[in-house]
Amino acid sequence: MSQGEAAEVLAEVARLEARWVEVRSRLLEHADAVAVQERNASPSLAVWHSNVTRSTKRESFRQVRLAEGLARHVLVREALGRGDLVAEQASVICTSLDALPDDLDPAVLREATTALVEFAQVHDAKALRVLGRRVLDVVAPEVGEAWEAELLDREEREAEKSSVFRMREDGQGRIRGSFTVPLLVGQMLERALLAFAAPKHQVATRVAGDDQRGQGGSEEAAVPVRRPTAQRLGAAFVELVERLDAAGLPRAGGVNATVVVTMTLESLQGGLAAATLDTGGRVSAATARRLACEAGIVPVVLGGRSEPLDVGRSQRLFTVPQRLALGVRDGGCTAKGCDAPPAMCHAHHEDFWCRDGHTKVERGRLLCPYHHRRIHDPEYETEIGGDNQVSFHRRT
Numbered sequence: 001m002s003q004g005e006a007a008e009v010l011a012e013v014a015r016l017e018a019r020w021v022e023v024r025s026r027l028l029e030h031a032d033a034v035a036v037q038e039r040n041a042s043p044s045l046a047v048w049h050s051n052v053t054r055s056t057k058r059e060s061f062r063q064v065r066l067a068e069g070l071a072r073h074v075l076v077r078e079a080l081g082r083g084d085l086v087a088e089q090a091s092v093i094c095t096s097l098d099a100l101p102d103d104l105d106p107a108v109l110r111e112a113t114t115a116l117v118e119f120a121q122v123h124d125a126k127a128l129r130v131l132g133r134r135v136l137d138v139v140a141p142e143v144g145e146a147w148e149a150e151l152l153d154r155e156e157r158e159a160e161k162s163s164v165f166r167m168r169e170d171g172q173g174r175i176r177g178s179f180t181v182p183l184l185v186g187q188m189l190e191r192a193l194l195a196f197a198a199p200k201h202q203v204a205t206r207v208a209g210d211d212q213r214g215q216g217g218s219e220e221a222a223v224p225v226r227r228p229t230a231q232r233l234g235a236a237f238v239e240l241v242e243r244l245d246a247a248g249l250p251r252a253g254g255v256n257a258t259v260v261v262t263m264t265l266e267s268l269q270g271g272l273a274a275a276t277l278d279t280g281g282r283v284s285a286a287t288a289r290r291l292a293c294e295a296g297i298v299p300v301v302l303g304g305r306s307e308p309l310d311v312g313r314s315q316r317l318f319t320v321p322q323r324l325a326l327g328v329r330d331g332g333c334t335a336k337g338c339d340a341p342p343a344m345c346h347a348h349h350e351d352f353w354c355r356d357g358h359t360k361v362e363r364g365r366l367l368c369p370y371h372h373r374r375i376h377d378p379e380y381e382t383e384i385g386g387d388n389q390v391s392f393h394r395r396t
């Protein structure tokens with residue numbers, strides 16, 4: 001066979017296949033009418049068909065569903081019988097037509113059917129599914145608008161009811177989970193995550209890295225904007241939750257919705273003793289100190305005889321004017337070579353909780369979430385240069 005012949009024959013086979021599907025569909029319809037499943041006491045036509053043809057139940061149900069759809073939409077069946085559609089197109093068209101309002105004028109239904117069969121000459125089943133949802137806009141715009149409104153209303157109600165959120169501990173210091181939320185909420189969450197996983201910062205830290213030197217200077221503009229990886233989105237999600245402002249959360253029965261972290265004064269000032277969460281969990285002293293810099297948790301500091309010295313001191317956090325001052329002074333993350341903008345940064349306290357308890361701009365600095373972790377990371381030593389930039393050195 002030549003190239004041209006192979007191409008022609010394959011196209012013809014697809015047409016013949018479609019015609020066979022139409023024949024099978026009509027036979028299935030007839031088999032249903034004569035209750036062929038009674039022959040071996042099968043519970044349904046699809047189960048009987050699956051047993052007899054050794055196809056999976058899933059495939060048999062699909063074939064029977066298509067036969068039923070074609071029985072309702074004769075124009076689609078005729079197009080399939082001519083080989084003008086393939087089976088998956090016919091199936092999508094039937095589903096789209098079935099989703100139209102029940103009280104639709106038969107003339108409009110006919111027009112919608114004709115339009116979809118015509119679209120199928122150009123579009124595959126996936127595109128037809130989208131077109132199917134908008135077909136009334138084409139053939140009957142006045143009906144289409146009201147119908148879409150009703151359809152969206154129904155979908156949104158369903159989505160609201162089916163919202164679920166699951167999480168469980170995996171016993172290795174992590175929690176795994178899954179969730180289902182309405183489309184809008186999911187996209188809001190995605191926007192928020194993308195803001196934290198801003199590609200600009202990603203590019204900036206990469207360009208700042210040693211591996212980028214000697215490649216012809218700053219090429220930031222040329223770096224394509226990529227979708228953040230699952231890891232970056234994960235880091236963004238962590239950041240989103242840690243930044244939840246305690247003041248903005250509802251109180252349940254007088255109890256604050258934030259996690260309370262209890263630690264000793266010694267731990268707060270650099271000791272090693274782990275901190276305790278009011279959930280019963282434990283976190284390292286370094287993590288507790290880092291969290292104390294931002295608003296996400298309420299720390300309780302214990303004195304010598306395990307008496308609370310301080311509960312969520314109001315002066316612990318920088319005020320809005322102080323943060324603005326830090327932003328103007330630091331212009332973003334103060335780690336050497338990092339140019340995360342001020343809005344992405346945490347306000348880190350050089351000495352947490354100094355004795356008079358006041359948070360001073362002179363003792364604070366902006367650090368991006370990544371470098372904020374590093375400055376609290378016992379594995380790193382830091383050095384502050386004359387330009388107020390922090391250099392990190394891994395302890396050996």
Ligand SMILES: [Zn+2]
Nearest residue numbers: 290293348349
């Ligand atoms: Zn800090």
Ligand SMILES: [Zn+2]
Nearest residue numbers: 333338368371
């Ligand atoms: Zn940084």
